[in-house]
Amino acid sequence: MKQLLYSLLLKLLHLLFTCAELVYGAVQRLMWQFSRVPVTPPLADICANGRQLAKRPEHLGVILVEKDICWQTLADIILWSTAYGIHYVSLYDRSGRVRAGAEQQLRPHLERRRRALFGAVPCTVSLVEGGAEPGPTANGHSGDGGGQYHVSVALLWEPDGVGDMVAAARRLCSEVASGARRADSIDRHMFGEQLRAAAAWPDPALAIKLGPVRALLGYLPWQLRLTEVLDAPPRRPLLYRDFHRLLTAYGGIQQRMGT
C-alpha cells in the first residue's frame, strides 16, 4: 500500500513538472508572439560585440539534442560566429540529420542569412563532413576561406565520436602488426593526432546545446576534455542577444587547468 502511494506521489510530481514546463513554454511562446522581436544588429555592431568579449572560443561546438532542427538558428550561429572571428564551428546531431540536410536545408538558409547580414562584404563558409577537409562553400566558391570573414563548419554525427577513436585504434594496430610502429609509442598526445573528426582543429572550447536533453549524446568525446557546455534558451529561431549572452557567459568562465 505504501509503495503504491509513493509511486503515485512520484508520478504526480513528474506530471506537475511536465505541466509546469508546458505552461511555461506556452506562456513564453505567447510573449514572443506579441512582443517586438529585437532586430539583429548590423554587422559592424556584431563585430564590435565580438571584439569586446573577454575571450572567444577558437572552435565553437553546437550540439543538437532537440526533435526539430531550426535551420535558421544553425545558419545564424555560423554567421554570428564568423562575425565574432570564430573560425571553426562544429554542428553535431547524433543521427546525421544535419549532414543529410546540409545541401537542401542549411545552404539555402546560410545564403539568405549571409546576404541579410553581410551584404556585399565577402564571407566564406566552408561546410565539411567530419571536419577533415574543406568543402565547397555556401557562397558557391571553393577554397580555403581566405579573407577577413571565414569559417569552417564541420558536420558531425555519432560515428565521429567513439567510432572515430575505434577506427584510429584499428589503424594504429594495423601499423603495429606491420612493424611500422611500436605499441609503446602510443600515448595521449599521439593518439589525439590520429583522430579524423575535426582533424587539426583546436578542441571546442565552448559547446552550445540546443534542446532540453541533459546529455551530449556522443559529441566528440575525446575533444570534449575541457569544453564548457552551455544550454541555449528554448526560443527558435535563436535570437542574436541569446547568442551574445552565451558567449559573454563563456567569457566570464575561469579554467584553472587542474591547478
Added chain:
Amino acid sequence: MTWISDKKLTWYESVCMNVLKTGQVPRHVAFIMDGNRRYAKRNHIEKTEGHARGFTKLSETLKWCRDLGVTEVTVYAFSIENFRRPQSEIDGIMNLAREKFELLLKERDKLSEHGVCIRFIGDLSLLPADIQRQTAEVMLMTRNNKAARLNIAFSYTAREEISRAVRDVAAGVSDGHLWSSDVTERLVEQCLYTRESPRPDLLVRTSGEVRLSDFLLWQTTHTCIFFTEVLWPDFSIWHLFSAVFTYQRNYDVIQAARADRSLRRLQHSTDGLLPGTARPGDSVTRPGDSAGESLDSTDSGSECAADDRVDSASQSAAAQKRVQSFLSHLDAARWGRLESLVAEGS
C-alpha cells in the same frame, strides 16, 4: 571518521527517498567532487581542511547512494593535471589520501559486510610508492566483494585511460595475442580502467563548473549530466535527489538514444560493415523490430550486452577466442602487478 557512514536519514528524507525509488534509479553514478578549495576560502579554513570536509561529504554521499539502490559509484578524486598544483597542497592531499586509504584497510570487515569492492582507477605509477601499495592492498582485499563497487579516480585523466587502453590492445597485436581486425569498440572499452563496469547513468558535477575536465569521456557519451552550483562539501541529499529526479525526467530519451546506437551498430555489423562506418540516413530498426534482438531494456548493463552481440555478429569464433584469451591475460597481468606491489611492501 569512516568510509561507511551510518548516519540515519530524517523521516522526511526517508519518505522522499522511498518516493524516488519507485521510479528509475541510476545503477551507476559518477561524481566530479569540485569546490573543496573554494569552500575552504569561503569558510576561512585551510585548503587541506577543505579537502578533509570533502571526504566527509563523500562518505555521506556513498551512504545516500547505497540507500537509494545505486550499486556503483565513481568519484573523481585527483586528476593527473592536479600534480601542477603547489607542492605543499599536493603533499597535503597525499597525506590525506594515506590517512583515508589506511582507514579503508582497517575497515575491511565493514567493507565485506556491505559487499563493497573498491577500485582505484588512474595512472597509479605517478603516486608515491607507499600510496601505490595501499591502493593495491585495498583492491586485492575487496576483490571478491560483489554487492557494490566504488571506483576512485586518483591520478586519472580520460585521455590517459583511453590511450593506455589502445596501447594495451596494440601490445596484444604486437605479441600475437590479437589480430588488428579483432579491434572493436567493445574490446577497447574492456581495456579501460572501468572494465566490467556499466557506463555511468548519471554524472554529477558540483561547484557550478560546466565541463567534464577529462573525466570518463568515453564512458559518459550517453550519460545524464547534472551540473549544480553547490560546492562539494555543501552537497546535500536534496541535491542528490534533484540529480536523480533529473535523471528520471531524461531517462526515456537517453535510453532511446542508447538503443538506437546499439541497433545501428548491430545492423551495420551484420550487414558486413565495420562498426563506425554507418552512413547517414541509413534505416534503423526500433527495439522489438530487429529479428532475434531484444533491447527493450536498454540500461547501461544491457548496452554492454548489446555491444557484445555486435562483436559476436561481426567476429568469427576464432576471433572471439583470441579476444577472450587476450583479456584474461591482461587481467592476470594487472592483478599480478598489484600482488607484486603488496609483496614488495611487506
